Amino acid sequence: MQFIRTALAVIAGIVLLIFSVNNWKPVEVRIWDTLVLDTKLPAVVVVSFLLGLVPMWLISKAGRWRLKRRIQTLENAVLAASQTVITPSAPALAPEPVPAADNGQ
Secondary structure (H helix, E strand, C coil), X not given: CHHHHHXXXXXXXXXXXXXXXXXXXXXXXXXXXXXXXXXXXHHHHHHHHHHHHHHHHHHXXXXXXXXXXXXXXXXXXXXXXXXXXXXXXXCCCCCCCCCCCCCCC
């Protein structure tokens, strides 16, 4: 699994490098009427990608952390329940036999 992840990261890096080399052109990004940012096109693409990726990645990490804490809490509860000593209670007394009814004989 780690190999596949590494291979995909390398392929994505190569694609980004090829894109950057072929599109190394200055662009003007107008943020407000008076604020204009002059930068290269690959920088705009990478920053836009990261603005979408980072919040979702953080939400995913937070969700995993929360679920791992919950699983650990449940595992600790099961472990504590399995280690409690169950003392045997007094044996149940058998019910007393009901005397047979006399039919008048």
